Amino acid sequence: MVISNSFDYFDSSRTMNSISEQNMVNMSFLRGIIDSFSSIFTEEEEHSNHRHEISKHDPTVPTSSSSMNGVDGAVTVTNERVAYKLKGYFDLAKEEISKGVRAEEWGLHDDALLHYRYAQRIMNEASSTPSPSYITSSEKEKVRLYREKISKWQSQVSGRLQALGKRTGVGMSENKRAVPSPSLASVPSSNRRVSLPRTSLPRGGTGVARSPKDATTTNPKPAKEAGGGYDDKLVEMINTTIVDRSPSVKWDDVAGLDGAKQALMEMVILPAKRRDLFTGLRRPARGLLLFGPPGNGKTMLAKAVASESQATFFNVSASSLTSKWVGEAEKLVKTLFQVAISRQPSVIFMDEIDSIMSTRSISENEASRRLKSEFLIQFDGVTSNPDDLVIVIGATNKPQELDDAVLRRLVKRIYVPLPDPNVRKLLFKTKLKCQPHSLSGYSGSDLQALCEEAAMMPIRELGADILTIQANKVRPLSYDDFRKSMGVIRPSLSKSKWEELEHWNSEFGSN
Secondary structure (H helix, E strand, C coil): CHHHHHHHHHHHHHHHHHHHHHHHHHHHHHHHHHHHHHCCCCCHHHHHHHHHHHHHHCCCCCCCCCCHHHHHHHHHHHHHHHHHHHHHHHHHHHHHHHHHHHHHHCCCHHHHHHHHHHHHHHHHHHHHCCCCCCCCHHHHHHHHHHHHHHHHHHHHHHHHHHHHHHHHCCCHHHHHHHCCCCCHHHCCHHHCCCCCCCCCCCCCCCCCCCCHHHHHHCCCCCCCCCCCCCCHHHHHHHHHHHEECCCCCCHHHCCCCHHHHHHHHHHHHHHHHCCCCCCHHHCCCCEEEEECCCCCCHHHHHHHHHHHHCCEEEEECHHHHCCCCCCHHHHHHHHHHHHHHHCCCEEEEEECHHHCCECCCCCCCHHHHHHHHHHHHHHHHHHHCCCCCEEEEEEECCHHHECHHHHHHCCEEEECCCCCHHHHHHHHHHHCCCCCCCCCCCCHHHHHHHHHHHHHHHHHCCHHHHHCCCHHHCCCCCHHHHHHHHCCCCCCCCHHHHHHHHHHHHHHCCC
16 A cells, blocks of 8 residues: 555656646747747847856857957847848838738728838838848848848839829828838837727728729718728728629610619719709708519619719628627628718618618517617718718618618608519510510519520420530520410519509609
8 A cells, every 4th residue: 555655656746747847848948939039129238138148057158258259159149130120120011011902902092001101111211220241141142132122112112102192182291290100129029010090991092883083073071080980800891792893784774664763863873973063952862762573673773873873882781781799780880881981972772671671679689779770870970961972772672661760761762663564565675676475463583584484495395406406496486485484484473562562652652
């Protein structure tokens, strides 16, 4: 029993010793990493003191007074420190230039200017750093490459600063006064970073769907004046997932709907091109609701408006405004309106708006209620400034489910009905260039599906010959093809739903 306890004690002691040794090894390794990073920016006095302390314990390390070899060693270490310091400038400048390029790609020109200015200051300090007199050939080659790249970057950054300064109307002298010189020598080695203050969104940034010539005709309000700062992550999310970069739909692509086109022309397109005419009582409404049966061109109308007016088109859906994090959805709505103001003229299009802005109820969860409240607040902020040209367009086939506060802000309510006989004829002429059949109750998408089904009828008759027949030998479409297709493709909207929408339009609609 005594022998067993002795062995247990011996094993536990040996285990504790091994753990202690391992911890000492880990601490030594971490200390080595910290010392290696700190040596990049440490001053000459700190380095010489460090070597003096080591020489007390290790006689093999030469001191500055031992011999000429010691002097040469100190000079070598000092020159290596200069080389490391130049590398630190190089890395900082590279990081700031990368941030500036990314901000410029997103259209955040004020942020790009700020990053480019910091990079220019850092590179100026790097250029003023004296070249080391005695270093190894490999280190000398690195220093040469660093200086060449920094010199090349300086000219490129100066060019970008001049171009962005002209675009945003900020002079170079103002740029220099606005940015303090980041003296890296005065920053502690443990926290040597360039701190970037948050700025407003770009004042003169051109919209995604706008031409450069239109950028001079607008006078957007900075987002900082519209309600404070913003989150870079949310701005990036809006630019990547919400902004539609290719709304290439034209008026001619939308058949019929003359009343809706006229209302959109008066609300968005003409005020964007002639702001001087639409002031005072002629000031256009900022909210528009497109309602009607599905598949009749509501989304195409909104995209055609953005394309014709050369406005930035924000395609908002329920998924793009919701988040699993508490409070982030409201911040995203706020940032959305700030970006829209900075890129005006802008169109915020909310398809299926009833899924986001439905009537508030007692059983509704708190996150949805906060989202609606923030949207209504931001909407009021947009409409309160007469200089902002931001239009909110909602589309739904269930207008009766919208919240009353939302309906009040969507002043114009345009009914997009099922196509009448003339529009159906126009659709058939556009799609097939043939004689149409009167199809009461079919929507625009139903008619397209009918045409596609009829076009497949001659193909199905080919059977095994489909692999060998020439394309010009396929028979043309006939009336029977459409008659058979009508048995397959039925109207997607019931008569009761159609009548319900007609009744709602007679009570609340604008046309």
